[in-house]
Amino acid sequence: MTRVKVGILGAGGIAKVHTSILKKDERVQIIGVADIVEERADALAKEAGEAKAVKSLEELFDLGVDAVYVTTPNTMHVEPVLKCLENNVHVFSEKPMATSLEGAEQIRQAAERSKVIYNLGMNRRYASVYKRVKELIDSGEVTPIWLM
Secondary structure, three states, X not given: OOOEEEEXXXXXXXXXXXXXXXXXXXXXXXEEEEOOOHHHHHHHHHHHOOOEEEOOHHHHHHHOOOEEEEOOOHHHOHHHHXXXXXXXXXXXXXXXXXXXXXXXXXXXXXXXXXXXXXXXXXXXXXXXXXXXXXXXXXXXXXXXXXXX
């Protein structure tokens, strides 16, 4: 069976969650973990099993990843997502998509141009506060800023 070669960018807490889930999927091979803190990359690479610890997204590309999980801090999602899309590497990004409307628009446009898949993790979409906001938008009581 062909396995999807996955790289993890960012070796913090949420990266550990994704790694533990991905390890259970026989269709996935985690081949690299990148973090600017070498010790964290090393530790998570060991947890992943056969992964190599590296320092950058470019080094993940050099390993031959098919997809990258972007699990960097919130303010650092846009640049690596854009680089993945530009390099025809599938990308899963932790929420939020971006911390600015401009960054989100850059990702949207890049995803439209790209031939690979961009996926945004939205594990909170069914939380009561977000359901209520959706109800307010659907009812017309609130207009999202992007529609103004």
